[in-house]
Amino acid sequence: MNTRLLMTLHVNVATPQNIGAVPHGTRRIAPVSGGDFEGPRLRGTVLPGGSADWLLLRADGVLELDLRLTLRTDDGALISMKSFGLRHGPPEVIAALGRGETVDPATYYFRTTPRFETAQPAYAFLNSLVAVASGDRRPAGPIYTVYEVL
Amino acid sequence: MDSRPLMRLRLTTSATEELGSTPHGTLSIFPVVGGSFDGERLRGKVLAGGGDWVTARPDGTFELDLRVTLETEDGALIHMTFTGVRNDANHYFRTLPRFETAAPKYAFLNRLLAVGIGEIGPDGPVHAIEEIL
Numbered sequence: 001m002n003t004r005l006l007m008t009l010h011v012n013v014a015t016p017q018n019i020g021a022v023p024h025g026t027r028r029i030a031p032v033s034g035g036d037f038e039g040p041r042l043r044g045t046v047l048p049g050g051s052a053d054w055l056l057l058r059a060d061g062v063l064e065l066d067l068r069l070t071l072r073t074d075d076g077a078l079i080s081m082k083s084f085g086l087r088h089g090p091p092e093v094i095a096a097l098g099r100g101e102t103v104d105p106a107t108y109y110f111r112t113t114p115r116f117e118t119a120q121p122a123y124a125f126l127n128s129l130v131a132v133a134s135g136d137r138r139p140a141g142p143i144y145t146v147y148e149v150l
Numbered sequence: 151m152d153s154r155p156l157m158r159l160r161l162t163t164s165a166t167e168e169l170g171s172t173p174h175g176t177l178s179i180f181p182v183v184g185g186s187f188d189g190e191r192l193r194g195k196v197l198a199g200g201g202d203w204v205t206a207r208p209d210g211t212f213e214l215d216l217r218v219t220l221e222t223e224d225g226a227l228i229h230m231t232f233t234g235v236r237n238d239a240n241h242y243f244r245t246l247p248r249f250e251t252a253a254p255k256y257a258f259l260n261r262l263l264a265v266g267i268g269e270i271g272p273d274g275p276v277h278a279i280e281e282i283l
Binding site: 001003060062084085086088109111112113115124127128129130132134147149 | 151153209211233234235237240242244245246248257260261262263265267280282
């Protein structure tokens with residue numbers, strides 16, 4: 001599979017809302033308070049308004065991520081990003097992440113599949129591509145390296 | 151981004167159901183009546199009953215929304231879905247498959263993300279699906 005770098009995305013996460021046990025697992029919502037992104041073809045900031053990650057810890061220990069962000073490029077275009085992802089790993093690594101420690105991202109699986117929507121012609125190429133991202137959970141929030149699937 | 155082959159999926163479809171213009175574009179449903187898949191870790195057949203809901207957008211890109219049931223050669227059932235895009239003008243046909251199964255032997259599928267590279271073969275669509283490592 002061939003890919004190329006689309007952007008590095010820093011997401012800042014505010015205090016999570018713990019919904020608790022729901023029919024499909026344990027639901028937690030992580031509101032996004034901001035962030036930024038930078039890549040060869042786009043750069044800008046993450047808007048806090050409608051951005052959050054709807055997390056579901058499944059019975060098999062896998063965390064499902066359902067992230068929705070609004071991105072604003074440095075030239076004023078708005079881009080909606082939605083990405084489904086999975087995070088899991090050895091119990092001690094997941095426990096360290098839970099304590100807010102910085103952990104080598106190679107020790108756990110944290111991958112997402114972003115899709116984009118925009119009305120701006122300069123960024124319309126984003127409407128017709130699929131992407132994959134590798135995540136690194138830091139205390140302030142995740143850092144995603146997002147690749148376009150060629 | 152590292153990946154490794156998961157399977158090659160061949161789908162057999164019956165006559166397309168053309169629904170015409172809907173609020174999101176032009177909707178065509180491709181019923182899946184069969185097919186096969188094979189890879190190092192799993193192989194078997196595609197059961198009839200699924201389909202691909204394809205919306206042609208005004209910008210020339212097709213939005214794909216597929217769900218099928220796979221049956222492995224040892225009898226496990228796997229629910230597979232994907233969303234994806236196809237744009238014939240730039241030969242781009244890529245999907246993001248997801249899997250659900252209750253069979254312990256194939257539970258690794260519940261824990262991975264994948265990318266499919268599609269092409270239209272003489273007998274229908276063929277997807278080379280890779281696990282994202």
